Amino acid sequence: MEDKRAILISISIILLLLTSIVIARLSLKLSKTFYLICGAAVAAILSVAAIFVIRTRYHSRRRQLEHQLSFQGRELRIDYSFLRKVAGVPTKFRHRELEEATDGFRAVIGRGGSGSVYKGILSDGTAVAVKRIDGGDERGEKAFKAEVAAIASVQHVNLARLLGYCIASREGARFIVYEFVFNGSLDNWIFPKIRANQRSGCLSWNLRCRVALDVAKALSYLHQDCRSCVLHLDVKPENILLDGDHRALVSDFGLSKLKGRDESRVEMTTIRGTRGYLAPEWLLENGISEKCDVYSYGMVLMEMIGGRRCITVLDKGHHSKKKFQFFPRIVVEKLKEGKLMEIVDDRLLVEGSGVDERELRRMVGVALWCIQEKPRTRPTMAEVVEMLEGRRLVQEAPHTQMLVVDLLSDDEDDDDGRTDNHRRQPRGATVDHGNPSSSDYSMAFSVMSGR
Numbered sequence: 547m548e549d550k551r552a553i554l555i556s557i558s559i560i561l562l563l564l565t566s567i568v569i570a571r572l573s574l575k576l577s578k579t580f581y582l583i584c585g586a587a588v589a590a591i592l593s594v595a596a597i598f599v600i601r602t603r604y605h606s607r608r609r610q611l612e613h614q615l616s617f618q619g620r621e622l623r624i625d626y627s628f629l630r631k632v633a634g635v636p637t638k639f640r641h642r643e644l645e646e647a648t649d650g651f652r653a654v655i656g657r658g659g660s661g662s663v664y665k666g667i668l669s670d671g672t673a674v675a676v677k678r679i680d681g682g683d684e685r686g687e688k689a690f691k692a693e694v695a696a697i698a699s700v701q702h703v704n705l706a707r708l709l710g711y712c713i714a715s716r717e718g719a720r721f722i723v724y725e726f727v728f729n730g731s732l733d734n735w736i737f738p739k740i741r742a743n744q745r746s747g748c749l750s751w752n753l754r755c756r757v758a759l760d761v762a763k764a765l766s767y768l769h770q771d772c773r774s775c776v777l778h779l780d781v782k783p784e785n786i787l788l789d790g791d792h793r794a795l796v797s798d799f800g801l802s803k804l805k806g807r808d809e810s811r812v813e814m815t816t817i818r819g820t821r822g823y824l825a826p827e828w829l830l831e832n833g834i835s836e837k838c839d840v841y842s843y844g845m846v847l848m849e850m851i852g853g854r855r856c857i858t859v860l861d862k863g864h865h866s867k868k869k870f871q872f873f874p875r876i877v878v879e880k881l882k883e884g885k886l887m888e889i890v891d892d893r894l895l896v897e898g899s900g901v902d903e904r905e906l907r908r909m910v911g912v913a914l915w916c917i918q919e920k921p922r923t924r925p926t927m928a929e930v931v932e933m934l935e936g937r938r939l940v941q942e943a944p945h946t947q948m949l950v951v952d953l954l955s956d957d958e959d960d961d962d963g964r965t966d967n968h969r970r971q972p973r974g975a976t977v978d979h980g981n982p983s984s985s986d987y988s989m990a991f992s993v994m995s996g997r
């Protein structure tokens with residue numbers, strides 16, 4: 547439109563000029579020089595008009611192209627982010643985005659060995675849990691890479707969903723962004739509240755059974771259905787999250803390890819995991835396998851049944867050796883005495899709570915198979931799923947020595963049996979064949995660190 551108007555104006559000016567020249571020539575009888583000057587003037591005006599037209603055309607074409615490109619770019623970005631979401635590829639967030647989402651990292655929802663976890667809301671309204679992995683050291687880097695690599699390659703309804711990550715080089719921290727899981731971790735739902743400000747509830751028997759199955763399915767998927775076998779290596783109630791419907795989601799892959807399908811074990815140079823859930827082969831055998839997760843799962847199953855930690859410290863005296871009460875031993879005794887109901891979480895034994903003795907026997911049986919001392923005696927997680935679903939008979943578990951791997955350290959235990967720094971690596975570990983002491987339930991065997 548603008549082009550046409552410019553051309554019309556230019557032509558009108560030229561015509562006007564030519565007419566004035568002709569009129570001037572006829573009326574004033576001017577010389578040839580006059581014609582030359584006028585011709586040059588017309589040529590100059592024509593050039594200016596041409597430049598003007600070319601410029602406007604160029605600018606309008608440029609604007610048109612820019613508009614077209616930005617539209618196509620926007621479409622491509624939408625397609626790309628859609629494809630990323632569909633393929634489950636984690637997004638790389640900017641530090642500022644996470645800072646805004648978490649309101650400056652204010653709302654802490656959990657603390658673990660590797661850092662703190664904050665609640666946040668992304669700009670599109672998605673609720674997220676942002677896990678900050680502290681320390682720019684090698685260990686922090688390893689935990690970050692292991693977690694992102696492991697969880698980014700797996701997808702299962704019972705695994706916490708990774709949305710993205712962020713590396714803030716200036717702050718020396720790394721962040722992992724998970725979908726927010728509304729009911730927090732399982733420990734708050736099976737152990738009695740120990741702090742006034744603690745958010746907790748008591749999970750019903752039926753929900754405990756469902757959670758046990760959900761976790762077993764997630765672990766079976768990690769061990770058997772992924773391209774490489776994923777060893778979680780930190781299965782414990784704190785790492786099992788419950789969504790709004792109390793479905794379980796296994797989370798925290800910071801210690802996980804990949805094992806090739808053709809490998810039976812992987813060599814490890816350091817002990818990974820949490821005291822109380824560590825399988826004996828961490829110190830007794832060469833290399834570890836998915837059976838470590840099976841052991842930890844068995845311990846979690848025991849804790850879900852009893853509503854208590856498997857290991858409780860009885861004696862915290864400075865001079866005497868620590869004495870432990872090992873819940874699975876109590877379970878075995880009660881089973882022998884035919885008083886299995888006595889081991890169930892007291893809070894579930896109110897009338898109408900629906901604790902079914904047959905189901906209880908099955909759960910206890912599975913847990914006892916899982917915590918067998920020898921890894922090869924333990925079932926696979928797929929077999930555990932079959933047993934829990936009643937598709938496989940749970941036979942009586944053989945007697946096992948019930949070894950407890952404990953990384954003794956200077957720090958005091960919490961009331962819930964967890965040490966503050968519960969992910970210690972033992973220095974110069976020694977094996978101590980402690981006698982079963984005066985307490986019936988003290989540990990039969992402990993593995994002590996030289997801290």
Ligand SMILES: Nc1ncnc2c1ncn2[C@@H]1O[C@H](COP(=O)(O)OP(=O)(O)OP(=O)(O)O)[C@@H](O)[C@H]1O
Nearest residue numbers: 656658659660661663675724725726727731784798
């Ligand atoms: N996606 C989530 N939604 C809600 N709460 C979460 C989520 N992820 C973690 N949390 C909370 O934060 C706590 C600590 O998280 P997490 O275990 O992943 O941290 P960590 O530093 O790796 O700890 P750990 O020492 O157990 O490895 C959890 O026990 C849970 O209460």
